[in-house]
Amino acid sequence: MARYDRIAPLPMPDRARVFPAWYALADLENRERDPELARRARLRFLALRPVRRLLRQGIDRVPVESFERQIEGVREELGHLSARDPERASLARFLHRIRERTPTAVVHATLEMGEVIESSGHYRAAEEYFLTAFELAEACGLGEDQTTALRLVGRLCRKAARWDDAEAYYRQAIARSEAMGQRRQWARAMDGLAIAYAYRGNYPKARVLLEEVLERGRAWKDDYIVATALSSLSTNALTAGDYEQALEYGWTAIGLMDSEEARHPILGNLGRAFAQLGLFRAAERCYEIIIANAREVVPRNQAKADYALIAAEAGNVKEFRARRQRLLNDAAEWRDEPWVSTWVHLHVGRACVLVGDIDDAREHLRTAIALASKHRYNEQLIRAEETIELLEAAVAGARPAPAAVGQPGAVAVRIAEEVEACSTAALVPATA
Amino acid sequence: MAIVAALLPDRLDREALRSAAPPHDVVWAESWRELYRLVRKRPIAAAVADIHAEDRKDGVLRVYRFAQRFPITPLIVWGELDGRDLFRLGKAGAWEVVSSRDADDEHLVREVMHAALTGGLAPLVDARLRGRVGEDGRELVRFAAERIPDQIQVPDVAEAHGMSVSTLERRCERWGLPTPGRLLLWLRVLYGLRWLLEPGRSVESVAYQLGYSSGAAFRRAIKATIGGRPTPLRSEKGLDRALDMFVAECPGDGVYERLTATG
Numbered sequence: 001m002a003r004y005d006r007i008a009p010l011p012m013p014d015r016a017r018v019f020p021a022w023y024a025l026a027d028l029e030n031r032e033r034d035p036e037l038a039r040r041a042r043l044r045f046l047a048l049r050p051v052r053r054l055l056r057q058g059i060d061r062v063p064v065e066s067f068e069r070q071i072e073g074v075r076e077e078l079g080h081l082s083a084r085d086p087e088r089a090s091l092a093r094f095l096h097r098i099r100e101r102t103p104t105a106v107v108h109a110t111l112e113m114g115e116v117i118e119s120s121g122h123y124r125a126a127e128e129y130f131l132t133a134f135e136l137a138e139a140c141g142l143g144e145d146q147t148t149a150l151r152l153v154g155r156l157c158r159k160a161a162r163w164d165d166a167e168a169y170y171r172q173a174i175a176r177s178e179a180m181g182q183r184r185q186w187a188r189a190m191d192g193l194a195i196a197y198a199y200r201g202n203y204p205k206a207r208v209l210l211e212e213v214l215e216r217g218r219a220w221k222d223d224y225i226v227a228t229a230l231s232s233l234s235t236n237a238l239t240a241g242d243y244e245q246a247l248e249y250g251w252t253a254i255g256l257m258d259s260e261e262a263r264h265p266i267l268g269n270l271g272r273a274f275a276q277l278g279l280f281r282a283a284e285r286c287y288e289i290i291i292a293n294a295r296e297v298v299p300r301n302q303a304k305a306d307y308a309l310i311a312a313e314a315g316n317v318k319e320f321r322a323r324r325q326r327l328l329n330d331a332a333e334w335r336d337e338p339w340v341s342t343w344v345h346l347h348v349g350r351a352c353v354l355v356g357d358i359d360d361a362r363e364h365l366r367t368a369i370a371l372a373s374k375h376r377y378n379e380q381l382i383r384a385e386e387t388i389e390l391l392e393a394a395v396a397g398a399r400p401a402p403a404a405v406g407q408p409g410a411v412a413v414r415i416a417e418e419v420e421a422c423s424t425a426a427l428v429p430a431t432a
Numbered sequence: 433m434a435i436v437a438a439l440l441p442d443r444l445d446r447e448a449l450r451s452a453a454p455p456h457d458v459v460w461a462e463s464w465r466e467l468y469r470l471v472r473k474r475p476i477a478a479a480v481a482d483i484h485a486e487d488r489k490d491g492v493l494r495v496y497r498f499a500q501r502f503p504i505t506p507l508i509v510w511g512e513l514d515g516r517d518l519f520r521l522g523k524a525g526a527w528e529v530v531s532s533r534d535a536d537d538e539h540l541v542r543e544v545m546h547a548a549l550t551g552g553l554a555p556l557v558d559a560r561l562r563g564r565v566g567e568d569g570r571e572l573v574r575f576a577a578e579r580i581p582d583q584i585q586v587p588d589v590a591e592a593h594g595m596s597v598s599t600l601e602r603r604c605e606r607w608g609l610p611t612p613g614r615l616l617l618w619l620r621v622l623y624g625l626r627w628l629l630e631p632g633r634s635v636e637s638v639a640y641q642l643g644y645s646s647g648a649a650f651r652r653a654i655k656a657t658i659g660g661r662p663t664p665l666r667s668e669k670g671l672d673r674a675l676d677m678f679v680a681e682c683p684g685d686g687v688y689e690r691l692t693a694t695g
Contacts, residue, residue, distance in 0.1 A: 006496070007496060007520045007524055008523075010524070011523075012523070013523060018522045019526060019527060022518070022519075025518050026519075032519050033516070037515075038514060038516045039514075041519070042513075042514060042518060045515075045518060053543070056543070057543055062543075063539050065539075066540055070540065073533045
C-alpha cells in the first residue's frame with residue numbers, strides 16, 4: 001500500500017475523541033477521493049463549527065464580531081456548490097438563522113439543516129447536526145428540542161439499519177419526554193420505536209407499543225396522539241399484510257387529522273391497501289386526492305407514480321402508458337429531488353415490468369438503483385434490486401408469480417365506497 | 433504558564449499565533465522532526481502545526497505519528513484544509529483545526545488555545561477531590577497543578593495566594609491537604625506519570641521537564657510517594673492507582689461530611 005494511504009484504513013475515531021463537528025465529514029469514509037462530496041462535507045463541517053463554538057464557550061462568551069466573521073467566512077465559501085444546488089440555499093439560510101444567537105433559533109436551525117442533509121442520504125453528517133442540536137438544547141434547558149433531536153437521531157439510525165442505536169435513542173427520547181411531561185413528543189418517540197420494530201419484522205411488538213400510545217392518547221383526549229397511533233397502526237398492519245385492518249385504522253386516523261397535508265401519507269397507505277385487495281378504483285381515488293391537494297413536491301409526485309402503478313396493476317396498459325408519459329413530461333418538477341426521483345423510477349419501473357415494457361422497466365430500475373445507492377436509500381435499493389431480478393428472470397423465460405390479491409371484506413368495501421364518494425377537492429370521511 | 437510548540441513556516445501565521453498565545457509561551461520548530469524533539473525534551477503542553485509546513489511530505493501522516501507518540505498532548509492543525517484533509521486529520525488524531533481563514537481572528541485562536549491547555553492533570557485531580565476537599569483547597573490544588581510544568585515551588589504558591597509559607601502550611605492542614613511541599617511532590621509525580629503515558633517521552637526527559645536533576649531523582653520521588661518504579665506505572669491504570677493514593681493522603685476538611693450529616 002502506498003504511504004499516502006496509511007490513514008484511510010484507520011478505524012473511525014470515537015466522537016468524543018475527535019475535534020468538534022468532525023463527524024460532519026464522516027460520510028467521506030471509503031469515499032474520501034470523491035471531490036464533490038469532499039467539498040460538500042467541508043462546507044457542512046465549516047457551517048456547524050460556529051454552533052459547536054457556541055456550545056463549547058457558551059453563547060454569551062463568544063464575541064459577536066468574531067462570531068459574525070466566522071459565519072461570513074463560511075458564507076463566502078458557499079460558492080463552491082453549484083447555484084442550483086438546493087443545499088447551498090439551505091446552508092445560507094442556516095447561517096443566517098444562527099446569527100440570531102438565541103438558543104431556540106440556533107437549535108431549530110441546526111435540526112432543520114440536519115434534516116436537509118439527511119434527505120441527501122448523508123446520515124453521519126446529519127447525525128452530527130442532530131447531536132449538536134441535542135447538546136445545545138440540553139445545555140440551554142430546551143426540553144422539547146432535546147427530545148426532538150433524540151428522536152431524529154433515532155430515525156436516522158433506523159434508516160441506516162443501526163437498530164440497536166435507533167432503539168437506544170428512541171428509548172432516551174421516550175424517557176426524557178415522559179419525565180418532562182411532553183405527551184406528544186412521547187407519542188412520536190414511541191411511534192418511531194414501533195416503526196423500528198416493524199422494519200425488523202417484529203410486528204407484534206410494534207403493535208403493542210402503538211396500542212399503548214393509542215390507549216394513552218384516548219385517556220388524555222388528545223386527537224393528535226390518537227391519530228398518530230392509528231396512522232402507525234395502519235402502516236404496521238399494511239406491512240404485516242393485514243390490509244383490512246390497515247384500512248380501518250387508516251380511515252379512522254384520517255378523520256382525526258387536523259391538516260390536509262398530514263392526511264396524505266395515510267391516504268397513500270390506504271391506496272396501497274386498496275390495491276392489494278383489488279379495489280383499484282378506491283386506490284386511484286386516494287392518489288387523485290393527494291395529487292389535487294398536496295402542495296409539496298414529494299407527496300404529490302410520489303402519488304403520481306403510484307397512480308401510474310395502479311393502472312398497471314389493474315391491467316389498464318393504455319392508461320398506465322399515458323400516466324407514465326405525463327409523469328415524464330413533468331420530470332422537471334421532481335428530477336432534482338433525489339428521494340422522490342428514486343421513488344418515481346422504482347414504482348414506474350415496477351409498473352413497466354407488470355405491463356411487459358421490458359426496456360423501459362430496465363432503464364427506470366437501473367436509474368432507481370443508481371440513485372438509491374448514491375443517496376443510501378436502503379429500502380428502495382433492496383426493492384429495486386428485487387424487481388430487476390424479477391424482470392431479468394421474466395426475460396429469461398421464468399414468469400414471475402402474479403402478486404397475490406386478497407379478498408376485500410365488508411369493512412374494506414364500505415371504506416372503499418366512502419373514499420370513492422369523496423371529491424378530490426376536499427376529503428371529508430363520512431364515518432371517521 | 434504553559435509552553436506551546438509551533439511549526440508555522442509562514443510569518444503571518446506566526447504573528448497570528450504570537451498575538452493569541454499570551455500568557456503562554458511559544459517555542460518555534462523549523463520541521464516536524466524538531467517539533468517531535470521539542471515535545472520530547474521540553475514541558476510542552478500543546479503543539480500547533482501547519483500540515484503543509486514541509487514540501488512533498490504528507491502532513492496528515494506527520495500528525496498521525498505525532499498522535500501516536502504523544503497521544504495526550506493536544507495538536508492543533510493550522511492551514512488551508514480541504515475536505516479530504518479535514519477527514520483524514522480526524523482519523524489521524526488531530527486535536528483541533530484552525531483554518532487559514534480564521535487564523536487572524538485572535539478571539540477564535542485564543543479560545544482554541546485555551547481549550548487545548550485546560551485539559552491535563554488539573555481537572556483530573558480536581559474531579560477526584562470533589563466531595564472530599566472544599567472549594568478553597570481545590571482551588572489551591574488546581575493552581576499548583578496547572579503550574580507544575582513551570583517548576584513552581586512552595587514560596588511561589590504562597591506568594592501567589594498572598595500569604596506566608598507558614599500560613600499556607602496551616603491552611604493546607606485546615607483544608608485537609610498534605611503539606612505544601614508534599615502536595616507539590618505528589619503533583620510532580622502525577623504530572624510525570626501522565627506524561628509517561630505518551631510513548632514518545634522517556635523517564636529521563638520527563639524528569640528534566642519537571643525540574644529534576646536526573647531520572648534517578650524522579651524515580652526517588654515516585655518511591656517516596658507511590659513506592660516502586662515508574663515503568664510499571666506507565667498505563668492509565670497506573671495513573672489511576674496513583675491518583676487514588678494521592679486522594680488517600682488528602683483527608684479533606686469535612687465540610688461535605690457535615691453537610692451530608694445535617695441534611
